Amino acid sequence: MSVSSSDASYHVSDRNLALELVRVTEAAAIASSHWTGRGQKNEADGAAVEAMRKAFDTVTIDGTVVIGEGEMDEAPMLYIGEKVGAGGPEMDIAVDPLEGTNLCAKDMPNAMTVVALAEKGKFLHAPDVYMDKIVVGPDLPEGVVDIESLITTNLKNLAKALGKDIREVNLCALDRPRHEEMIARAREAGARVRLFSDGDVAAAIAACLSTSQVDIFAGSGGAPEGVLAAAAVRCTGGQMQARLLFEDEEQKERARKMNPGRDPDRKLGLHDLADGEVLFSATGVTSGFLLKGVRRTKAGAQTHSLVMRSKSGTLRFVEGIHNFRTKTWGVS
Ligand code: VTB
Numbered sequence: 001m002s003v004s005s006s007d008a009s010y011h012v013s014d015r016n017l018a019l020e021l022v023r024v025t026e027a028a029a030i031a032s033s034h035w036t037g038r039g040q041k042n043e044a045d046g047a048a049v050e051a052m053r054k055a056f057d058t059v060t061i062d063g064t065v066v067i068g069e070g071e072m073d074e075a076p077m078l079y080i081g082e083k084v085g086a087g088g089p090e091m092d093i094a095v096d097p098l099e100g101t102n103l104c105a106k107d108m109p110n111a112m113t114v115v116a117l118a119e120k121g122k123f124l125h126a127p128d129v130y131m132d133k134i135v136v137g138p139d140l141p142e143g144v145v146d147i148e149s150l151i152t153t154n155l156k157n158l159a160k161a162l163g164k165d166i167r168e169v170n171l172c173a174l175d176r177p178r179h180e181e182m183i184a185r186a187r188e189a190g191a192r193v194r195l196f197s198d199g200d201v202a203a204a205i206a207a208c209l210s211t212s213q214v215d216i217f218a219g220s221g222g223a224p225e226g227v228l229a230a231a232a233v234r235c236t237g238g239q240m241q242a243r244l245l246f247e248d249e250e251q252k253e254r255a256r257k258m259n260p261g262r263d264p265d266r267k268l269g270l271h272d273l274a275d276g277e278v279l280f281s282a283t284g285v286t287s288g289f290l291l292k293g294v295r296r297t298k299a300g301a302q303t304h305s306l307v308m309r310s311k312s313g314t315l316r317f318v319e320g321i322h323n324f325r326t327k328t329w330g331v332s
Pocket residue numbers: 099100101174176197198199200201220221222223225
């Protein structure tokens with residue numbers, strides 16, 4: 001398969017395309033970093049969206065946003081169905097231009113910019129509802145945890161598979177009242193629980209990386225974030241299960257319309273969320289579990305990104321040094 005960008009024949013598994021994606025998340029991170037700690041989450045998000053949208057203009061694909069900023073009437077850019085890219089092979093795109101807008105506004109850990117790419121039709125078309133999620137890392141027996149099991153059962157089975165005492169198992173969960181019972185049960189079973197305020201894509205990835213000291217991520221968060229997390233989990237070889245959660249019939253009907261012929265209540269495996277070959281890139285805005293945040297310097301900025309491909313399973317951490325004297329928004 002050709003990897004030349006000049007003949008516009010990228011395939012989703014192409015190595016060079018992964019590096020193109022880093023430029024996209026870097027651009028969004030640099031733009032939103034201007035707003036770090038300023039208490040203005042909408043401005044931070046807007047800056048990320050605009051920079052990301054513009055950066056896609058240089059990527060030689062015919063992309064369609066399937067996970068984005070919302071429906072066309074509620075988002076000016078990167079809305080669901082929007083076409084992005086400079087032309088080329090058809091691909092579906094999932095974005096969260098600023099995952100953790102509050103984290104950025106408050107200068108708290110784990111804000112990052114996120115993009116994932118798949119062949120057409122391979123991402124779940126997730127409505128903006130909650131999704132129950134469970135993630136564990138690679139090299140564990142298939143089905144070691146199950147979204148339908150009690151958290152205590154999952155933690156016991158995971159401890160056994162990891163060959164460690166349950167007291168040394170670390171669960172990571174969003175700090176929300178809806179998770180109180182799960183957290184209490186996990187602690188009663190002996191596990192440690194690391195809570196975080198926003199940004200469950202980073203937490204899901206952390207569960208797949210041994211360096212993070214997170215063994216399992218569980219709980220409910222945004223469904224679109226679940227699809228992005230799944231793309232990343234695919235690349236690491238980890239396991240993930242999920243289920244859409246609906247507050248009313250209207251939400252369920254929306255899910256049905258977005259994925260015709262599929263039962264919206266079904267248990268979702270990793271490949272139901274992100275199938276085929278996928279690419280993933282994230283750049284840190286504020287430092288966190290995974291990535292260092294943008295460091296702004298006198299004449300530019302430094303970025304730290306994670307780029308991965310499911311085909312090779314290679315995880316690449318990329319440091320960027322951007323010169324504002326030659327590029328106003330930091331990337332070519
Ligand atoms: C998570 C998290 C996001 O929303 O999906 C969370 O990843 C879930 O929603 O960063 P609630 O805040 O309603 O619990 C965010 O925190 C914000 O989009």
